[in-house]
Amino acid sequence: MSSPEAALWWARSRAEGPLRVPSVTRTPAGMLRLVERDGEHCWLLTRPPDDVTPAMLRELRMQVLPVEFPNETRRVLAAALRCCWTDIQASPWPGQPATMREVLDVVDQLTPGRGEEVLHRFGMGAFRRLNASRWLDIDDDVQRVCLGPRVATWPDQDLPALRELCRELPPPRPDREPDR
Amino acid sequence: MDTVATEQAIVSVFEQIVAVLARKADAAIDDATLFRLTDTLFAAFARAGEDGLTVEQMKAACAAFPDDVIENRLGVLRRLGAIQPAFDKPYQREHRASFTSYVSMLFVQRMLARGGQSELHQLLTMEKTRLEGGQSTAEEARDVVVGITTALRLLVAELVALTIGGTVEALRERAPLLWNAKSLIDQASAVHEILLEFWPELSRLCGELRSAIAAYEDASTNASARLIAAAGTSRALNLLPPEMWRRFARRATVEELAAVLADQVFDAPSPWHDVADLAEAVVGRPQPTSGRSTPPRSRVPDGDERPPQEWSDAEAERLAGIAEEVLSGEDSVAVEQLLSGMDWVTARRVLADLVAASNNERLSYRLTWSGPVQVRPDSVPSWLTPGVFERARRHA
Amino acid sequence: MSGLFDDLLQPLGDKQRDALVSAWAALEYGSEPASEAALPALRDAALRHLLDQMLQRTGRTLVRAGAYLWTSGYRDDIAAVLAANGWGILPPLERAALILVLIHSVAIPRAEGRLAGDDWQSTHPTTPTHLRKLSQVRGQRRLSDALQWLRAAGLVRLVRGADSEMAGASYVPGPALRRLTPAARKRLQENLILAVGPDTALATAITVRRRLGRPEVTTSQRSGS
Numbered sequence: 001m002s003s004p005e006a007a008l009w010w011a012r013s014r015a016e017g018p019l020r021v022p023s024v025t026r027t028p029a030g031m032l033r034l035v036e037r038d039g040e041h042c043w044l045l046t047r048p049p050d051d052v053t054p055a056m057l058r059e060l061r062m063q064v065l066p067v068e069f070p071n072e073t074r075r076v077l078a079a080a081l082r083c084c085w086t087d088i089q090a091s092p093w094p095g096q097p098a099t100m101r102e103v104l105d106v107v108d109q110l111t112p113g114r115g116e117e118v119l120h121r122f123g124m125g126a127f128r129r130l131n132a133s134r135w136l137d138i139d140d141d142v143q144r145v146c147l148g149p150r151v152a153t154w155p156d157q158d159l160p161a162l163r164e165l166c167r168e169l170p171p172p173r174p175d176r177e178p179d180r
Numbered sequence: 181m182d183t184v185a186t187e188q189a190i191v192s193v194f195e196q197i198v199a200v201l202a203r204k205a206d207a208a209i210d211d212a213t214l215f216r217l218t219d220t221l222f223a224a225f226a227r228a229g230e231d232g233l234t235v236e237q238m239k240a241a242c243a244a245f246p247d248d249v250i251e252n253r254l255g256v257l258r259r260l261g262a263i264q265p266a267f268d269k270p271y272q273r274e275h276r277a278s279f280t281s282y283v284s285m286l287f288v289q290r291m292l293a294r295g296g297q298s299e300l301h302q303l304l305t306m307e308k309t310r311l312e313g314g315q316s317t318a319e320e321a322r323d324v325v326v327g328i329t330t331a332l333r334l335l336v337a338e339l340v341a342l343t344i345g346g347t348v349e350a351l352r353e354r355a356p357l358l359w360n361a362k363s364l365i366d367q368a369s370a371v372h373e374i375l376l377e378f379w380p381e382l383s384r385l386c387g388e389l390r391s392a393i394a395a396y397e398d399a400s401t402n403a404s405a406r407l408i409a410a411a412g413t414s415r416a417l418n419l420l421p422p423e424m425w426r427r428f429a430r431r432a433t434v435e436e437l438a439a440v441l442a443d444q445v446f447d448a449p450s451p452w453h454d455v456a457d458l459a460e461a462v463v464g465r466p467q468p469t470s471g472r473s474t475p476p477r478s479r480v481p482d483g484d485e486r487p488p489q490e491w492s493d494a495e496a497e498r499l500a501g502i503a504e505e506v507l508s509g510e511d512s513v514a515v516e517q518l519l520s521g522m523d524w525v526t527a528r529r530v531l532a533d534l535v536a537a538s539n540n541e542r543l544s545y546r547l548t549w550s551g552p553v554q555v556r557p558d559s560v561p562s563w564l565t566p567g568v569f570e571r572a573r574r575h576a
Numbered sequence: 577m578s579g580l581f582d583d584l585l586q587p588l589g590d591k592q593r594d595a596l597v598s599a600w601a602a603l604e605y606g607s608e609p610a611s612e613a614a615l616p617a618l619r620d621a622a623l624r625h626l627l628d629q630m631l632q633r634t635g636r637t638l639v640r641a642g643a644y645l646w647t648s649g650y651r652d653d654i655a656a657v658l659a660a661n662g663w664g665i666l667p668p669l670e671r672a673a674l675i676l677v678l679i680h681s682v683a684i685p686r687a688e689g690r691l692a693g694d695d696w697q698s699t700h701p702t703t704p705t706h707l708r709k710l711s712q713v714r715g716q717r718r719l720s721d722a723l724q725w726l727r728a729a730g731l732v733r734l735v736r737g738a739d740s741e742m743a744g745a746s747y748v749p750g751p752a753l754r755r756l757t758p759a760a761r762k763r764l765q766e767n768l769i770l771a772v773g774p775d776t777a778l779a780t781a782i783t784v785r786r787r788l789g790r791p792e793v794t795t796s797q798r799s800g801s
Contacts (some may be wrong), residue, residue: 006580011654071459400780414686437676438675439769446664449725452605
């Protein structure tokens with residue numbers, strides 16, 4: 001069950017975040033494999049004991065490392081989930097691609113009246129952070145937003161609450177520039 | 181305790197330095213104050229210039245020291261010629277200070293800092309320059325090789341004794357002897373080369389110098405190894421002088437700095453976004469306090485895109501951290517107990533943070549004051565109201 | 577279920593299993609070390625041994641972070657392999673900025689006798705003047721990004737600085753440094769001494785010991801100069 005190889009994969013994933021490898025790679029022990037849409041690559045994620053998440057630390061009254069600009073970041077993540085998680089009965093990952101404009105439009109509806117420049121500046125910062133931590137997968141060149149492999153680390157028991165959250169969020173408004 | 185030990189160390193260097201000139205064993209000063217007094221006095225002479233100083237003026241310049249100490253010191257300095265009458269006239273009231281004495285004092289101060297290793301270093305540089313042309317006499321060359329060999333042997337003996345028999349603390353105090361080891365060895369070897377080239381008749385003495393250099397290399401390495409072994413996982417940092425650290429921090433290139441961490445593995449940031457936190461960020465949308473944005477601020481580094489409301493999140497987090505550190509597991513702590521032993525600047529900052537934590541409505545801490553202000557002129561802070569910083573129970 | 581921990585956890589009762597999993601989460605996810613007082617699996621020697629086994633399987637190990645305090649870090653052998661492959665090594669500018677923080681907040685206060693203890697934590701801030709004026713990382717375009725990464729990784733912590741000269745934040749070393757094992761901390765100390773005082777006998781002693789200690793290892797680190 002345990003092997004030196006698995007130890008190295010786990011440690012590497014801790015040091016580098018979710019790992020993107022060719023699909024032919026054998027899944028190391030205790031890791032979750034998420035195959036990308038094109039089928040050529042997959043993501044490897046560690047599966048903690050009993051799928052415990054950092055949410056446990058709240059019960060223990062311990063701190064996790066703080067997220068920078070937590071509210072901005074989380075609004076953008078929620079908006080991306082709203083846009084990309086189209087088949088809400090399935091798992092969120094991989095979902096469907098959306099555009100940055102669509103995601104920002106949902107954020108705009110959540111925080112109306114902030115003006116385009118502020119919306120854009122905060123939004124871009126949040127996209128960058130979420131992309132770096134692999135919660136989202138962003139392609140700047142084509143302004144495309146996909147869900148990142150980390151969304152698969154939400155345990156199944158959180159999915160009903162996430163679905164509820166998505167239902168409450170407004171959809172992106174078609175062909176509309178963000179509120180100015 | 182510490183200051184006593186430091187004073188003793190300073191006095192011990194004074195004694196070692198004057199020992200070769202002293203006539204009686206108790207002739208060296210036995211109190212670092214006396215050294216500082218002399219320093220003060222010489223500075224006053226320098227300010228006075230060619231007019232010199234009268235005895236009254238000298239005493240006034242040293243007014244910070246006790247009278248009898250000044251009296252005694254002036255007596256000794258006059259008798260040994262460190263202070264002399266300004267002109268050779270009877271009833272001369274003005275005095276001048278000896279340049280030679282002051283320069284020797286500057287050297288003493290340098291020796292205090294590094295224990296003489298850098299003086300040996302400079303001596304080697306000077307000898308090297310002097311000998312390089314081969315113009316010195318065989319007699320002079322012989323003196324050089326004997327002098328350097330003797331100095332190195334004594335240095336080796338001291339290091340070996342401390343490494344084998346001394347306490348780590350005693351060895352640590354002599355750490356300056358280890359700072360320039362490599363260049364000291366290089367310099368001594370260079371002098372050795374020159375001596376051997378121009379004065380082949382000194383080959384036997386040169387052989388002794390060679391083995392002294394090798395012995396120094398071994399002894400300094402062994403002493404260092406013992407110090408590092410005893411220093412745990414980060415305390416060896418104090419074995420190098422602050423100025424060496426500053427010079428590196430200032431001059432090292434990005435690559436040189438980065439190389440230090442080239443073999444350390446750290447975790448990638450892996451922020452967690454809990455479902456509950458997502459929901460909170462979303463429903464908290466029109467914040468009750470201010471839903472409207474503030475105008476974009478000018479760019480400042482690091483904190484540039486931090487909106488005010490999130491800044492207060494981070495601020496609350498920071499204050500909570502400080503509050504918990506201060507409480508260290510207890511439910512309350514007396515302000516007086518907390519601030520005792522802190523310097524004023526730190527105390528003021530801590531107080532400001534506790535007040536802010538107490539006023540922050542997201543946090544449940546309370547700072548309460550009771551009783552009148554006490555003024556304590558000699559303490560930090562110099563005023564204090566009895567107060568308590570505590571966890572506030574949320575009303576059920 | 578193809579969990580990595582099943583054979584370790586299955587024999588346990590619910591209570592012990594929960595205790596173990598909570599402690600695992602506390603060690604691996606917590607920003608600060610976990611206290612024995614709060615976690616039975618850290619207090620109990622047998623459970624703590626199991627916990628260490630769980631960590632070992634994932635290339636990690638228990639790291640003592642003070643009296644009754646524990647955290648987790650990379651196993652030394654695993655860290656060596658990761659480093660040799662360049663996995664988990666920070667980019668140069670991030671490393672440079674972190675080293676400056678360690679020098680100004682830890683090394684200099686220690687050399688001046690203002691910082692006791694034997695870890696890499698400090699309350700002496702590294703100011704924007706230190707970083708942005710008195711160093712060769714000054715004017716680097718990416719410096720703000722590098723510092724942001726270091727903050728997010730818990731390697732530096734923002735403190736309110738008393739720097740009137742320059743705009744920008746002050747930093748102290750972050751809690752993530754407490755995850756370094758004793759061997760890793762010692763290596764960091766030695767690498768610093770080698771870089772800062774290459775001509776000192778201390779550097780010679782370190783080089784000699786390293787040469788004797790592991791003669792056959794040819795690490796890719798630090799090209800000789």
